[in-house]
Amino acid sequence: MNPCTTCGVCCASFRVDFSVMETQAEGGTVPDGLAVEVTRFTARMRGTDHSPPRCAALTGKLGERAACGIYEWRPSPCREFEAGSEACQRARVRHGLPPLAD
Numbered sequence: 001m002n003p004c005t006t007c008g009v010c011c012a013s014f015r016v017d018f019s020v021m022e023t024q025a026e027g028g029t030v031p032d033g034l035a036v037e038v039t040r041f042t043a044r045m046r047g048t049d050h051s052p053p054r055c056a057a058l059t060g061k062l063g064e065r066a067a068c069g070i071y072e073w074r075p076s077p078c079r080e081f082e083a084g085s086e087a088c089q090r091a092r093v094r095h096g097l098p099p100l101a102d
Contacts, residue, residue, distance in 0.1 A: 003100055004083050008066025011058040011078075013091035016045035018075035029073035045075065063097050 004010075020043045022028035023035045034056050035043040046056040057074070060066040068074055082088065084100045092099055 002083070005067065006063065006065055007083075007092065007097065008058055008060060008062045009091040009095040009097060010081055010088060011055040011066070011068065012053060012062055013094060014048065014087070015053060016048045016055060016075060016077050017042050018045075018077055019043070022075045030075050031070060031073060034070065035075075043075075045078075062095055 017038060018030070019028075020026050020035075020037065020041055022030045023043055024030065024032050030043070030045075034046050036046050036049070038044050047054050047058075055068075057069040058066060059069050068078070089099045
């Protein structure tokens with residue numbers, strides 16, 4: 001089983017900035033309603049600049065059953081995030097989950 005389907009803490013740990021070109025309005029796939037314009041060139045996933053952050057596309061309960069509501073249309077930082085990476089492990093510890101085994 002993919003640990004990401006029960007975790008979700010990456011979506012509740014980091015600010016997610018990406019090119020506005022990834023939004024639907026600019027021909028990309030990220031739904032416009034879930035993106036906030038930061039600059040002319042940068043957008044941010046709604047909810048990830050709050051404290052604590054929680055992406056508006058995240059569904060479910062952290063550490064039990066979590067999912068991305070726009071998985072097929074998620075922005076590049078989310079596509080590039082790797083399960084088990086240093087950032088993943090830090091996020092898991094921050095939310096009280098054990099590190100993933102190598």
